[in-house]
Amino acid sequence: PYLFEEIAIxxxxxxxxxRAEEILLDVANKHTADLADIxxxxxxxxxxxxxxxxxxxRPHVYLRLTDNWVELTLRFIAHxxxxxxxKD
Numbered sequence: 001p002y003l004f005e006e007i008a009i010x011x012x013x014x015x016x017x018x019r020a021e022e023i024l025l026d027v028a029n030k031h032t033a034d035l036a037d038i039x040x041x042x043x044x045x046x047x048x049x050x051x052x053x054x055x056x057x058r059p060h061v062y063l064r065l066t067d068n069w070v071e072l073t074l075r076f077i078a079h080x081x082x083x084x085x086x087k088d
Contacts, residue, residue, distance in 0.1 A: 001042060001079060001080050002033055002038060002042055002046060002077050002078065002079060002080060003077070003078060003080055004046075004050060004075055004076070004077060004078075005075075005076060005077075005078045005083055005086075005087070006073050006074060006075045006076075007024075007073070007074045007087055008071050008072070008073045008074075009024065009071070009072045009073075009074070010066075010068075010069040010070070010071055010072075011069055011070045011071075011072055012068075012069050012070075013069065013070060017063075017070055017072070020072055021061045021072060024059075024061050024072060024074045025059055025060075025061060025074075028059035028074055028076045029059055031086060032059060032076040032077060032078055032086070033076075033077045033078055033079055038077070043057060046077065057077060059074065059075065059076040059077075060074075060075050060076075061073065061074050061075075062075065
C-alpha cells in the first residue's frame with residue numbers, strides 16, 4: 001500500500017541550497033508515511049522491491065547539477081492513494 005514518490009525543485013546557483021534541503025526534509029518528515037507506522041511486512045516488501053537498506057527508506061534529497069540550477073529531488077514514501085494532494 002506504499003510507494004516511492006519524488007518531487008524535483010530547481011534552486012538557483014548562489015541560493016541557500018542547504019536551507020532548501022532542510023525545508024524539504026522537514027516537510028517530508030511531517031507529511032509523508034512514517035516508517036514506524038508502515039509495519040515491518042510492508043517495509044520489507046519496499047526494501048525487496050527497490051533493493052533498499054533500512055536507512056534508504058527515510059526521506060532523502062538528491063542533487064543534480066544542471067546548466068541553469070541545482071535540482072533538488074526529494075524522494076519519500078507515500079501511501080498509494082492521495083499523492084497529488086500530498087504533493088500539493
